[in-house]
Amino acid sequence: MIKRIFLALAVALAMAGCSSVPLSDVPVVDKSATTVPGGGAGGGTQSSVAPVVTDSAIGTTQGPANVARIVYFDYDSYVIKPEFQSLIEAHARFMKANNGRRVNIEGHTDERGGREYNLALGQRRSEAVRRALGLLGVPDSQVEAVSFGKEKPAAPGSDESAWAKNRRAELVYR
Numbered sequence: 001m002i003k004r005i006f007l008a009l010a011v012a013l014a015m016a017g018c019s020s021v022p023l024s025d026v027p028v029v030d031k032s033a034t035t036v037p038g039g040g041a042g043g044g045t046q047s048s049v050a051p052v053v054t055d056s057a058i059g060t061t062q063g064p065a066n067v068a069r070i071v072y073f074d075y076d077s078y079v080i081k082p083e084f085q086s087l088i089e090a091h092a093r094f095m096k097a098n099n100g101r102r103v104n105i106e107g108h109t110d111e112r113g114g115r116e117y118n119l120a121l122g123q124r125r126s127e128a129v130r131r132a133l134g135l136l137g138v139p140d141s142q143v144e145a146v147s148f149g150k151e152k153p154a155a156p157g158s159d160e161s162a163w164a165k166n167r168r169a170e171l172v173y174r
Contacts, residue, residue, distance in 0.1 A: 062101065062173040064094035069171040071129055072164065075110075078124040080132055088129065091171055092136035099142065105129045106170045107147040108154070110163035115149060122147030125169045 063069060067090040071080060080088070095101060107122030107129075126145035133143055155165035 063103070063171065064090050067091065067094075071125075071169045071171075073125055073167045073169070075163070075167065076121070078121065078128045080128055088132045089136060092133050092138050095133065095138040095142055096136075099139075102142055102144070102174050104172045104174060105133075105143060105145045106152075106172055107145065107149075108152060108166055108168050108170070109150050110166040111150045111153065111158065112163070113150070118149035119147050122149045125167075129169045129171070 068087050069091075071084045071087065073079070074081070091103070095103065105126040107124070107126030109118040109121050109125075113121070123145065126147055130140075130143050130145040134140060150166070153162070153166045154168065155162040
């Protein structure tokens with residue numbers, strides 16, 4: 001009986017405490033927003049936060065000049081072909097000479113296969129390039145390996161020509 005009284009009293013106190021908070025007050029005020037003339041539907045303010053850029057073509061000019069930034073792979077493989085060794089060596093020289101530079105290695109696959117399998121294969125491709133750079137003296141702190149699987153094809157289509165262009169790892173400097 002006493003437990004029920006205390007429970008009822010606790011519920012009553014909690015409800016009384018909640019009713020004392022005015023719901024019309026704005027709990028957070030954005031003081032960093034700036035007023036934009038003509039504001040539009042957003043109420044005339046614009047945040048000063050810079051948007052995230054996901055276009056991998058932006059910012060790639062910061063790497064070594066006149067050196068390709070794409071390593072292509074055979075079907076269902078993450079073995080780096082000998083023809084791309086000089087490309088990786090040029091990027092390694094650039095990274096060692098510019099220890100403030102960072103690079104993302106983005107692994108990609110063609111459209112064949114399941115989503116999870118392609119994400120894993122894309123990760124293995126980006127990790128293969130990362131390891132190759134590491135063997136040439138580039139510290140891991142400068143390199144990040146990520147996978148997009150089949151989500152960002154370079155070439156549309158469902159033929160061998162398109163698939164060959166989509167089986168790749170791209171070096172994107174940031």
